[in-house]
Amino acid sequence: KLSQAFHLISVQKTLLEHEVQGLREALINERLRRKQGKALPLQEPEDYHGGAMFYSPRKVKEARERQQQQELEEEQQQLQKAEKYRQREEARQAKAEAAQLRREARAEAQLLKARQKAERALEKASRAAARRTAQRLQQSLKLSQKGRRRSLKAAVKAASKNTVVIEPQGNREASSAAAAAQPTQSRHGRQITTPARYR
Template structure:
């Protein structure tokens, strides 16, 4: 149902139209005129006669109806003219496309003695010229096809060469990584062997020092015993005997220290970095040397001290007590040295455990990286194979 409302003439939109409205724009036109659609009906094309009938029956003022009718008539005429013009242009464009192809002159192969003028060609010559033109076109098409096939073959060969080169590169990289892993394993094995040898050697040297330190006081006690027996037997004042040589234990300690220093600065040894262990051993050797020096000084003082004629010789029990004290002192010193060595060995062992854990983590990370690289190379090779297959399948 359509409802008609009054619209002023100055609000009409017919004055500014230069081309006809399509069917889907009539709703806006009716809205400007006040013709409001209350029902949602599908848009359809409205003819001039139908619009005139509706306007004559619905619009109130006749003047506005005449003006609107003339505007609609003008728009309808313009629409028809433009429609005919578009059809003519389309036909002209189609004819132009048909006549766009240019002709080619036939190769009639005229003689060399031709000097101008009119020439008449027989039908046989024309047929021969057309046949030659057909052969020439066919040869041209075959040549283009051969060039295209040769280009395609070159691309396929180049693609295969690139695939082979990439496969060789991946294989070389894989072999290189395997060789690096083998070298790292061999180096780790050599390092473990060298470390075990140095540890064994250090243990043997420590045991040798302990044995030598335990033997040194016994020799001193024997010398003291012989000196006391000689004095008791002679009962005569004798000149002081020279001090006992103090080169044995001290020389052994110096040799041990030199050996330790050489081990510490040996570049091929893994234990060269454990300077704290070497310093501890040097300190132990120094304490042993100081203890021996004090013992020798005490013995020298005993030999040089003039014995009172009325002073009785040392009792056997006193001498035994003195020897027991010296042994206890020596044992205490050795216990301290062993405790320090045990602490230092424990610290070195903990450091080695940490270093081994770090090396294991690095090796695991390297293995993971290698697996990722191999997987990426496989994916890349598969992608290249797919691209090559697609390129070959394309016409």
């Protein structure tokens, strides 16, 4: 963007230089045209009342010098006007370029701000989605563990109901010894209470 701005300024400067050159040439042509049909500024004597006048070569030379000086002053004035116009145009162009650069910088900053805001919102949404997914996984894991424990308890209860204790024909001391030999805790460390009818 800066290179485009510099290129635009250089092109405008070249155009202004050509315009100044054209004004100078026009001024020179105008001076030559005026010089062809312009009377010499000869000083008339105070007691002149009309009629033909004869001037010495010195007077004619002085008149021509005065005319050249006057034309040079006019040319200088025209050149000063052209230079002021060129400076005004350059200042106006530089001001317009600076304003354009400021507008572009503002637009770019707004785009960057909007992009950063969108990235932050996307990151926040992805974090929230990951958090929800982790919570759902944790809940499903808890539910599956709870269901497994329930099914294990049901299986243990069913097995204990289906188990039939047959006492031997011998004395009851042997059966009480066999009951004492049974474990009193499960694999998970829970206390096992044998129903009274199986004791």
